[in-house]
Amino acid sequence: MQAWHCLVIITITLCLFAFGMFRKDIVENTEYLRIDNDYVNDNQSQTLSKQGQSVTINQDRNESKDNLSGKILGSDAWAECVCILTVSMDNQWIIKYFSMIIESKVFREKIFISLNNKKTVAEQIFSPFESTFYKENKTEILGALFSTREIIDEKQSLSIICRGHSIQSANLLSKVLVETLHNVINEDNANNPILSHFSVQLLEIRNLESQIEELKLKLHGTIKDQTNNIESIAIQSEIMQLDEEFKEMKNILSEIENIKNRTKDINEFLKIEYIYNYGRIQSLDKLINELLMLKSNRQLDDFMSAQIEKNILSNSSLLEQEIIQSIDQIKNKVKSSIIRRNELQKRTVDISHSSLTVLHNNPRYKLLMQLELELEDKSTRFNDSYSKWKSARNDYSITMISK
Numbered sequence: 001m002q003a004w005h006c007l008v009i010i011t012i013t014l015c016l017f018a019f020g021m022f023r024k025d026i027v028e029n030t031e032y033l034r035i036d037n038d039y040v041n042d043n044q045s046q047t048l049s050k051q052g053q054s055v056t057i058n059q060d061r062n063e064s065k066d067n068l069s070g071k072i073l074g075s076d077a078w079a080e081c082v083c084i085l086t087v088s089m090d091n092q093w094i095i096k097y098f099s100m101i102i103e104s105k106v107f108r109e110k111i112f113i114s115l116n117n118k119k120t121v122a123e124q125i126f127s128p129f130e131s132t133f134y135k136e137n138k139t140e141i142l143g144a145l146f147s148t149r150e151i152i153d154e155k156q157s158l159s160i161i162c163r164g165h166s167i168q169s170a171n172l173l174s175k176v177l178v179e180t181l182h183n184v185i186n187e188d189n190a191n192n193p194i195l196s197h198f199s200v201q202l203l204e205i206r207n208l209e210s211q212i213e214e215l216k217l218k219l220h221g222t223i224k225d226q227t228n229n230i231e232s233i234a235i236q237s238e239i240m241q242l243d244e245e246f247k248e249m250k251n252i253l254s255e256i257e258n259i260k261n262r263t264k265d266i267n268e269f270l271k272i273e274y275i276y277n278y279g280r281i282q283s284l285d286k287l288i289n290e291l292l293m294l295k296s297n298r299q300l301d302d303f304m305s306a307q308i309e310k311n312i313l314s315n316s317s318l319l320e321q322e323i324i325q326s327i328d329q330i331k332n333k334v335k336s337s338i339i340r341r342n343e344l345q346k347r348t349v350d351i352s353h354s355s356l357t358v359l360h361n362n363p364r365y366k367l368l369m370q371l372e373l374e375l376e377d378k379s380t381r382f383n384d385s386y387s388k389w390k391s392a393r394n395d396y397s398i399t400m401i402s403k
Contacts, residue, residue, distance in 0.1 A: 078163045078164065078165065078170075079163065079164050079165070079166055079167040079169070079170045080161055080162065080163050080170055081161075081162045081163075081164070081167065081170040081171045081173070081174040081400060081401070082159055082160070082161055082162075082400075082401045083159070083160040083161075083162070083174050083177070083178060083398050083399065083400050083401070084151075084157055084158070084159060084160075084398065084399050084401065085098055085157065085158040085159075085160060085396055085397070085398050086154075086156055086157045086158075086396065086397050086398075086399070087156050087157075087392075087395055087396045088156065088395050089156055091156070091392040091395050092155045092156045093392075094389065094392050094393065094395075094396075095150070095155070095156065095157070095158050097195060097389065097393075098148075098158055098181075098396065099148045099150070099158055100195060100196070101181070101184065101194055101195065102146070102148050102160060102177070102181065103147070103148055104194075104196060105143075106194065106196075107180070107181075107184060107194070108139055108142055108143050109139060110180050110183075110184060111142060111176060111177060111180050112138065112139050112142055114176055114179070114180050115142075115176060118176065121172050121176060124164075124166075124168065124169045124172060125142075125145070125164060125169050125172060125173050126138060126141065127165065127169070128165045129141055144163075145162065145163045145164065145173060146160065146161060146162045146163065146173060146174075146177055147160075147161050148160055148161070149161060160174070160177065160398075162174040162177060171400070174400055175400075178398050178400075181398075185393055185394065188390075188393065190202075190383075190386050190390075193386065195389070198382070198385070198386055198389075201378065201381070201382045201385075202382065204378055205375065205378050205379055205382060208371055208374060208375040208378065209375065211371055212368060212371050212372060212375060213342070213346060215364050215367060215368045215371070216345065216346040216368065217342060217345050217346065218364055219362065219364055219365060219368065232348060235344045235347060235348050236348075238340075238344055239341055239344050239345070242337050242340055242341045242344075243341070245333070245337055246334065246337045246338070246341070249330050249333050249334045249337070250334065252272060252274050252275075252330055253330060253331070253334065255272055256269065256272065256275075256327060256330075259271075259272075266319075266320055266323060269323050269327075270285060270323075274326070274330065275323060275326045275327070278322065278323075278325070278326035278329070279322050279325065279326065280318070280322055281319065281322045281323065281326065284315050284318055284319040284322060285319060287315055288312060288315050288316060288319065291308055291311055291312045291315070292312065294308060295308045295309070295312070
């Protein structure tokens with residue numbers, strides 16, 4: 001074998017050895033990476049699993065708050081008392097109104113107020129709910145303890161389901177609910193309706209009335225000097241008289257305010273002629289002065305002196321009350337004067353609708369006409385709907401059935 005053959009063999013052997021070592025390193029590194037990735041992936045899986053559990057726990061906690069009603073409804077541990085509200089066949093349509101009332105937040109709050117005056121009943125109803133969350137959310141809990149359900153086969157009847165941890169607490173809640181419902185129906189009126197859609201309609205009407213009043217007061221300045229019929233003249237005459245009275249009362253109030261800021265001596269108010277001439281003030285002031293003279297000018301024994309002092313204090317108290325009443329009367333006169341003046345100004349616009357061409361091209365007048373038509377339409381619809389409800393709302397009866 002020649003020398004170059006040996007060199008070739010040695011070179012090939014060294015290359016094979018190096019390749020073998022390199023492959024071994026690759027395999028070992030690949031295995032390490034696989035094991036490391038498996039470990040990382042396993043840890044990530046465990047982490048994600050824990051996070052999932054955490055999310056699930058948090059979701060469960062939120063659900064325990066948000067779905068309290070659903071859990072109470074779906075639990076067999078709760079006793080139920082069912083009340084059947086029934087109306088006549090002619091008034092089936094009001095069943096949905098009763099359901100709206102009972103399911104409303106306003107009604108729930110009224111029951112809660114009623115329970116505040118029935119501590120023992122409230123304790124029995126809320127006894128299962130002792131955690132901080134429950135204590136702070138009793139109105140929400142209360143809403144979960146009762147509900148309504150339509151009876152498919154009986155269009156004139158409505159089920160009212162009350163729940164409790166015992167049949168006794170469920171019955172107690174149903175009695176409070178029925179009592180509250182009776183009170184709510186009796187207190188319901190057109191100016192403060194219990195049904196929310198009537199309240200919304202009424203608010204729209206009140207807003208329109210305010211806009212119309214404001215427009216009329218603004219329009220009065222446009223027409224007050226351009227009318228010559230008898231009614232308008234009478235209105236303008238009364239407005240002038242009211243303005244004079246208002247000015248006088250305002251000056252008196254200003255004087256009263258100055259006295260209040262200057263001194264605490266109530267007798268200072270007697271210098272105001274209006275106050276001095278009010279009610280019994282003159283006679284009381286005269287009597288007090290006579291008693292003071294009697295006390296100072298004669299030699300009196302202790303008993304008589306004490307009796308006179310007692311009478312002075314008593315009449316001074318009466319005098320103070322009369323002065324307060326006189327000031328209140330002045331304030332009331334000012335308020336009445338403002339209300340009356342505004343009413344007369346609006347009346348001027350009302351009687352001038354057809355007679356004054358100056359109004360017809362006025363943008364405010366056009367808006368006034370639109371608002372008055374809208375008000376008439378909304379008021380008619382409200383009055384018709386509410387009158388229908390009012391005539392039928394007392395046509396119901398309730399029977400209680402325990403389950």
